Amino acid sequence: MNKNIVILISGSGSNMAAIVNASLKRRWRERWGAQVAAVISNKADAGGLVFAREHHIATATLDHKAFASREDFDAALMAEIDRHAPALVVLAGFMRILTPGFVGHYEGRLVNIHPSLLPAFPGLHTHQRAIDAGCRFAGCTVHQVTAELDHGEYLDQAVVPVLPGDTAQTLAARVLTQEHLIYPRVVERLIAPAR
Structure with a gap:
């Protein structure tokens, strides 16, 4: 049986890659019969495509x-995803808040x-908020998606130091290197048979 993975992106798709x-x-x-079967974006010019x-x-x-409404978009998105019979749907920089029906x-x-150590800093501008709050550490979290934004069971986290003189950009770049390590690791864990 094939375990298809569908990845949703809005931009460069570095986590997808x-x-x-x-x-x-x-x-x-x-x-394990697992493969990335499709990449879907809400932006035609997304580099990851x-x-x-x-x-x-x-x-x-x-x-x-x-689409006239968020619900209409999500219904069309579900139809497109379901064409690939996904075992797993992976949000990788997909910048849309999803409806409860979709979730x-x-x-x-x-x-x-999510580019923070949840439950700290859900939502946007996480790196600047961590710097502004005087955090000594930042990081990223892979989590199950629930109807509540940036909640759901935490599957993995990675920690990076916040360095003196960090900007949101330099901190984001440091966090991103960890995202690229933990996200594939979690996806593999989810699609591999229990050992």
Whole structure:
């Protein structure tokens, strides 16, 4: 049985690329029948779509602005995702708040990465907020997605120091290197059979 992974992106897709690269390097398809089957974006110019196409992964674009409501967009997005019969739906920089109906449809198989050590700093501008709060450490969290924003069971976290003179950009870059390590690790854990 194939375990298809569908990844949703809005931008460069660096976490998506890290997951695809890990899947190839660690031979997920041969070992567990798991593969990244599709990459879907709400932005036609998302850089990550180019990477996905270069790796012969199906891509699709759904412009959220073309829909009358959030619910209509999510219904169309679900239809596109479900074409690939996903075992796992991975949010990788997908900048949309999802409706409870969408979250419920994928309950238990919908994961996200957030660039803070949740429960600290849910939402946006996490790096600047960590610096402004005087945090000595920051990081990232992979979590199950629930209807409540940036909640749900924590699956993994990584910690990085906040250095003197850090800006939101320098801290974000340091956190991103850890995102690229822990997100593929969590996805692999979720698709690999229990040992």
